[in-house]
Amino acid sequence: MTGAAITTIPAPGAGLNTEMKVFAVMAAVLALIGPTGIVYPYFIMQALCFALFACAFNLLIGFVGLLSFGHAMFLGTAGYASAHAAKVWGVAPEVSILFGAAASALLGVLTGLLAIRRQGIYFSMITLALAQMIYFFYLQAKFTHGEDGIQGVPQGKMFGLLDLTRPMTLYFVVLAVFLLAFLLIYRIINSPFGEILKAIRENEPRAISLGYKADQYKLAAFVLSAALAGLAGALKALVAQNASLTDAHWKMSGEVVLMVLVGGLGTIYGPVLGAFVIIAMQQYLAGIGQWVLVAQGVIFVACVLAFRRGIVGEIAHRLRVAL
Amino acid sequence: MKLMVSALALTAALVSGAPALAQDKIVKLGILDDMSGLYADVGGAGSVIAAQMAIEDSGLVAKGWKIDIVSADHQNKPDVGVNVARQWIDQEKVDGLFGVLSSGVALAVTGVAKEKNVVYMNSGAAASDLTGSACTPNIVHWTYDTYLLANGTGKAVVKAGGDSWYFLTADYAFGQALERDTSAVVTANGGKVIGAVRHPLNSSDFSSFLLQAQASKAKIIGLANAGGDTTNAIKQANEFGITAGGQKLAALLLFLTDVHSLGLKMTAGLQFTETFYWDMNEGTRAFSAKFSERMRNKQKPTMVQAGVYASVNHYLKALDAMGGNVHDGVKIVDKMKAMPTEDALFGKGTIRADGRKIHPGYLFEVKKPEESKYPWDYYKLIATIPAEEAFTPIEKSACPLLKK
Numbered sequence: 001m002t003g004a005a006i007t008t009i010p011a012p013g014a015g016l017n018t019e020m021k022v023f024a025v026m027a028a029v030l031a032l033i034g035p036t037g038i039v040y041p042y043f044i045m046q047a048l049c050f051a052l053f054a055c056a057f058n059l060l061i062g063f064v065g066l067l068s069f070g071h072a073m074f075l076g077t078a079g080y081a082s083a084h085a086a087k088v089w090g091v092a093p094e095v096s097i098l099f100g101a102a103a104s105a106l107l108g109v110l111t112g113l114l115a116i117r118r119q120g121i122y123f124s125m126i127t128l129a130l131a132q133m134i135y136f137f138y139l140q141a142k143f144t145h146g147e148d149g150i151q152g153v154p155q156g157k158m159f160g161l162l163d164l165t166r167p168m169t170l171y172f173v174v175l176a177v178f179l180l181a182f183l184l185i186y187r188i189i190n191s192p193f194g195e196i197l198k199a200i201r202e203n204e205p206r207a208i209s210l211g212y213k214a215d216q217y218k219l220a221a222f223v224l225s226a227a228l229a230g231l232a233g234a235l236k237a238l239v240a241q242n243a244s245l246t247d248a249h250w251k252m253s254g255e256v257v258l259m260v261l262v263g264g265l266g267t268i269y270g271p272v273l274g275a276f277v278i279i280a281m282q283q284y285l286a287g288i289g290q291w292v293l294v295a296q297g298v299i300f301v302a303c304v305l306a307f308r309r310g311i312v313g314e315i316a317h318r319l320r321v322a323l
Numbered sequence: 324m325k326l327m328v329s330a331l332a333l334t335a336a337l338v339s340g341a342p343a344l345a346q347d348k349i350v351k352l353g354i355l356d357d358m359s360g361l362y363a364d365v366g367g368a369g370s371v372i373a374a375q376m377a378i379e380d381s382g383l384v385a386k387g388w389k390i391d392i393v394s395a396d397h398q399n400k401p402d403v404g405v406n407v408a409r410q411w412i413d414q415e416k417v418d419g420l421f422g423v424l425s426s427g428v429a430l431a432v433t434g435v436a437k438e439k440n441v442v443y444m445n446s447g448a449a450a451s452d453l454t455g456s457a458c459t460p461n462i463v464h465w466t467y468d469t470y471l472l473a474n475g476t477g478k479a480v481v482k483a484g485g486d487s488w489y490f491l492t493a494d495y496a497f498g499q500a501l502e503r504d505t506s507a508v509v510t511a512n513g514g515k516v517i518g519a520v521r522h523p524l525n526s527s528d529f530s531s532f533l534l535q536a537q538a539s540k541a542k543i544i545g546l547a548n549a550g551g552d553t554t555n556a557i558k559q560a561n562e563f564g565i566t567a568g569g570q571k572l573a574a575l576l577l578f579l580t581d582v583h584s585l586g587l588k589m590t591a592g593l594q595f596t597e598t599f600y601w602d603m604n605e606g607t608r609a610f611s612a613k614f615s616e617r618m619r620n621k622q623k624p625t626m627v628q629a630g631v632y633a634s635v636n637h638y639l640k641a642l643d644a645m646g647g648n649v650h651d652g653v654k655i656v657d658k659m660k661a662m663p664t665e666d667a668l669f670g671k672g673t674i675r676a677d678g679r680k681i682h683p684g685y686l687f688e689v690k691k692p693e694e695s696k697y698p699w700d701y702y703k704l705i706a707t708i709p710a711e712e713a714f715t716p717i718e719k720s721a722c723p724l725l726k727k
C-alpha cells in the first residue's frame with residue numbers, strides 16, 4: 001500500500017523553498033489565530049498534539065515504509081509517564097514532558113528491536129500485538145488508575161517562569177514545541193540519514209548491498225518516531241490535564257493512520273492537516289450525537305474516493321510541488 | 324495551505340455561536356453524555372429529553388426565564404469530554420453540566436467544572452470517588468455509585484438468604500473494586516465468599532468461567548462487571564441452565580434497558596440494585612408515561628435519565644429560590660445543598676456536604692415472563708435500602724471538603 005500512495009518524493013533541495021514558505025505561513029497563521037479566539041485555543045492545542053503524533057507516525061510510514069499499527073502505545077506511555085511525574089512526583093512541566101518522551105523512546109528501543117526484524121504486514125501485526133500488551137498492562141497497573149485514568153494533572157510553571165495555567169501561555173508553549181519538533185522532523189527527512197531511510201523504503205536489499213546496515217537505520221527511525229510520538233503524548237497530557245486509556249487503545253493507532261491517510265501519506269504537511277480534520281470532526285460533530293460516527297465514515301469515504309493521495313498529497317500533485 | 328485556512332475558517336464559523344450575555348434569568352445547561360456508544364440507551368438522547376421535561380415542569384420559562392440546553396456526545400473519551408465542557412463554558416456560557424456517564428469522563432470533567440466554577444451534577448457515572456477523594460465544591464453526584472451497588476446488593480441479597488457467593492469479575496479497576504467491596508459487605512453480613520474468577524474485559528465467551536461458578540455450588544453468582552460483559556454473561560448463564568439449576572445471578576450494575584434488550588426469559592430471577600424504577604408509584608408512572616411518549620423507541624426511563632430530570636429540577640429550584648442566575652457554581656451548589664430535595668421520582672432527599680445526593684436504593688428482582696402483565700413490567704421490589712445506609716457514611720468519606 002505504501003509504494004502506490006507515495007508519489008511526491010522531493011528531490012533533495014528542490015522543494016525546499018515552497019516547503020519553508022508554507023512553514024512560515026503555517027507558523028504565522030497558528031500564532032495569530034490563537035489569541036484572536038476565532039477558533040477555540042484548546043481545540044488548536046489538542047489538534048497540534050495530534051498533528052505532532054501524526055507527523056511522528058508519518059516519519060515511519062511515509063519515509064521508511066514501515067506501517068506501525070501500535071503507535072498508540074507511545075502516545076499512551078508518554079501520557080501516563082508525564083502525568084504521573086507531574087502529579088505524583090511534582091516535577092516541573094519541562095521535566096515531565098522530557099520524561100514522557102524518554103519513556104516512549106525507551107519503549108521504542110525495546111519494541112523496535114523485536115518489530116523491525118519483520119516486514120510488511122508482519123511488522124504491523126507485531127507492533128499491534130506489543131501495543132495490546134502495553135494496553136492491558138496499563139489497564140491493570142496501579143499507577144494508571146485503570147479506566148479512570150490519571151486526572152487533574154497540574155500544569156505548573158515551565159522553567160519556573162511561564163505560568164501554564166494561563167491559556168495563552170500554554171498555547172504558545174504548545175505551539176513552540178510543535179513547530180520545533182516539526183522542524184526537527186523536516187531536518188531528519190532531508191538529512192543524509194533521511195536519504196538512506198528513503199533508499200531503504202524504495203529498495204531495502206539494494207540499500208543493504210550498498211553497505212548500509214538497514215536494520216540499524218530502521219531501528220533509529222523507529223525510536224525517533226516513538227520519542228516524537230511520546231513528546232506529543234506528554235504534551236497532550238499537559239493540555240488535557242489527564243492521561244487515559246483512550247490514548248493507549250488500538251483505536252488510537254487506527255486513528256493516526258486515518259489522519260495521515262486523509263492528510264497525505266509521505267507529505268510533511270499532510271499529517272498536520274489530517275490531524276486537524278479528524279480532531280475537528282470529533283470535536284465539532286460531538287453536537288450531532290449518535291450521527292458522529294456515520295459522519296466520520298462518510299467523510300473518510302469521500303476523502304478516499306476524491307483525493308487518493310490525501311488532501312495535501314493531492315494539492316502537491318496538482319501544483320507539482322513538494323509539501 | 325489555502326484549504327487549511329478555509330478549513331480553519333469553516334470550523335471558526337461553526338464554533339462561534341451567539342454567546343449569551345451574563346444576565347439574570349438566563350440559564351444554559353450542557354448535557355454531556357454517551358450518545359452513540361454502549362451507554363447511549365442508558366443516558367444519551369433520553370437524558371436530553373429528561374432535562375427538557377424538567378425545564379418545562381419547573382414553570383420558570385413562563386416566569387420570564389430563558390433556559391437553553393446544549394448537548395454533545397463525549398464518545399466515552401475523557402479528552403473529548405473535557406474539551407467540549409471547556410468550550411461550552413468559555414464560548415457558549417454554559418452554567419451547568421449534567422449527565423456525564425462513564426467514570427473516566429466524569430472524573431476528567433471534574434477539574435474543568437472546578438476551574439471554571441460551574442455547577443456539575445453527575446447522573447450516570449459509577450465512581451464513588453466523585454464525592455470521595457476527587458470531590459470538589461462544584462459537584463453533586465445524583466443517581467448511584469459503586470458503594471451503593473456493592474453495599475445495596477451485597478447486604479440485601481445476603482439478608483434475603485443468598486449467603487454463599489461466587490464472583491465473576493471483569494478484570495480491571497471497576498470490576499475489582501466492585502468485587503472487593505461486595506465481598507466485604509457479604510462477609511460482614513454473615514455470608515461467605517466461596518471464590519471468584521476473573522474474566523478479561525469485553526469477553527465474548529464465558530463458558531469456562533460460568534462452569535467454574537456452577538461447580539462452586541454457591542447460591543449466588545455475583546456479576547462484578549458492566550455493559551456488554553454483564554449481558555453476555557447472563558445470556559450464557561441461561562444457556563448453561565445455571566439459573567434453572569437453582570443458583571441465582573446477582574448483577575451488580577444493570578439498567579432497565581439491559582433487561583429490556585435481553586428479555587425476561589433470560590433475566591428472570593436476576594437481582595440487582597437501582598435507585599429508580601418507572602413503576603414505583605403514581606409520580607414515577609406519570610413521569611414515565613410522558614417520557615416514553617417523547618422517546619423515539621418509546622422506552623421507559625432508566626435511573627440515569629430519571630437522575631438527570633431530578634438534578635435539573637433541583638438546580639432550577641435553587642436558581643428560582645435565589646431569584647436569578649448568579650453564574651457562580653459554588654454558590655449555587657451550596658444553595659442546593661442547603662435546600663432539601665423533593666421530586667416525584669426520588670422522593671424527599673438531601674445533598675450532603677461532600678456533594679453526595681442521598682436517597683433510598685431498591686433491590687429488585689426481574690419478574691418471570693408469566694408475571695409480567697404489561698409492556699415494561701419487569702421488576703418486583705425485594706427490599707428497600709434506607710437512604711442513610713445506601714451511601715458511604717459521611718464519617719468515612721474521603722472528600723477533602725469535609726476536612727476544614
